[in-house]
Amino acid sequence: MWVAVLMVSFLVIYCTQWFYRWRTPGAKGNGVLPPGSMGLPFLGETLSLLIPSYSLDLHPFVRKRIQRYGPIFRTSFIGRRVVVSADPEINSYLFSQEGKLVELWYLDTFNKLLSLEGENRITGPGLIHKYMRSSLRNHLSPEALKEKLPQLVAWIDKTLLHWCTKPSVEIKHAVSAMVLEFTARFLCGYDVDKAPVDISEKIATLTKGLTSLPLNIPGTAFHKCLKDQEKVITMITNMLKERRAKEAEEEKEEDFLDQAIKDLRTENYLTEDFIVRLLYGFLFASFESIGTVMCLGFKLLAEHPEVMEELAAEHEAILKNRADSDSSLTWEDYKSLTFTPHVVSEILRLTNNPPGLLRRAIKDIEIKGYTIPADWTIMVVNSTLHLDPVMYKDPLAFNPWRWKDLDSYTVAKNFTPFGGGSRQCAGAEYSKVVLATFLHVVVSKYRWTIIKGGRIARRPLIAFGDGIHIRFSQK
Template structure:
């Protein structure tokens, strides 16, 4: 299975994107899932560095940390909250700031609601009839495209008249970027890229953060080990240092294992569709030209031959362990690897750092049933109380 999956994901001469037409209609024909290899390669090269480059990540840390600190304090005073719902709002606020420099609560809540509707439609039957999830999702996409088009128009107008006083954000980078021929991105490309990034950039981070927090709460020995690591990092800081640095985050070795184990066990991106461009022989079988192939990541992550006791949460399984190619695919693989994977892990690490040091999760329904669509989550969205730790006595 891993070898087959590896071939399907990495052989761009034999396979091309094979997502259902209905999915492409929702995510966008110019998004990464809807374009051929050469165009995907071009757009990925042009857009990934501003989101995943070291310089970009360094710039984002202070903002993410400030928002996490203030948000956790606010949650601790709110009483009962849907932990997942609030995390999704937090991660959406972060990605909106990175892409659009926007901090408008009203705009963010409106767009986040549209994304929720969109995601239900992505996993639903493509029935374009009023009342069905896919019909509602198409309307949500239309609303999102209109909102982003308005933002792009306004930004282009500001740049022509030099009226913009805001810092340069990802939208500016998308407008400015040129390929080797000097060609820029058109509005449809910019909007579909933004729509895709803003969706993936808050859904995966929010859900993974929730599950990592739940798993640590369920395993006190792992929680204490992760917390002790964060305490050591703070203790080692120079007296003049305020806040986290990229160096600090790179030293979170155990926390990185916690995040990887969460990504393995939950597998937020369950699968990818590919289509054979020619007859392809894999493991003694021939996949005819035009056939669609489904690479199912979760089946790999829960394979007991690869991961002993695969349904157990155990960060220590990553001690001195390097996953073989095709056996750990939380963000996809090959040329279609999610370009925002480092940013996602950065957000999760910063949140867990401050949560572990200062807060506890008090779930109100710890036995809540699990829902699997559009993403794996507790039925009650992790209804909980966030408790602030009491200051330790001198």
């Protein structure tokens, strides 16, 4: 009997000490951790982060802890110790230390779905990102976009004509699919009408499973993600193999896949699997981001007819100045736009889709009197910049005219919808061109009405309840 009592007592003492160490971790040496709470064992404060917020403001999880602890605090999510920074100076410093003090880090689910956990093993630190930026730059540069603009306009117009035949469309998925299919077409020759897999349908399931637990068990969201991912990966792999089989017959460099095939001959670290997953990752990024931004854009434009009126006036002026009213938007037309870029910037500012950009501390980081221990995750919350009332008066108001008075230097320091530092999104310019072109086609040739939905919910990514359903018709 006394042995059982002794064992129970030992277990209680051990669990109590373990729980205390979890709730009050210490930094090495004389370092001081940022203030905060680690929450429950394993779960941490994950549940608080996932509670939906029905506002464009910062998620309450971040807002309340900034008020309680200041702009830098500690927490934990599903067993991972995290330092959250909403301090612009700290964030700017961390971005400048890529590859020195910090490195890119992904959620476990994202890692496994895109097989990014093998980056260091396959290519060495950060090389996957360097190759992605350099290889995509040729296809997403202003020169390349200028050449592709007529095709983009035609693709958007064709899609909108199709939407006009439907009672309504759920706009986030519809825009996401439109952009994804166009992106896949010009990067790897994907043809939605002939392909064995509907890439937009399969990647849509990936976005639903990103916040799920990475449990590969039949019936779970993660398991469904893996199955759909496998089908897309197989399709892209077959496309790559077919191109390589024809490589000897025709020497060309028309799209990303052609360029990657040539690079496979000269870059020893590249493999077919590397190229396929890199392309898969970029297609996913193009699917999720622009659809979310444009979905919020429709909601904001519907609520602010004065913005819609000035936007329409700018594009009607372009039509009137054309010798041929049926001609397509030109690059010169695009570069002449003034109010439209303000509208796009204002929508991007208010979207603030990711709750934070994730990094991992490579070594102990001493900053502003605190220590961020090595191997801890860092969540860089740049969205606080976009809602700063000093920089943006009445920050939750949709006011595109505010951008007329902001100089380029101020904007560069306080507007980071595509990230910052060497990890800034390689598709930033592409996204802006797509958004502006889409708005041009919509306001020039179509009418639209929101007929259902529109409630915003951050959980923590921005969502729209049952979606925003829009009816389109030709003018």
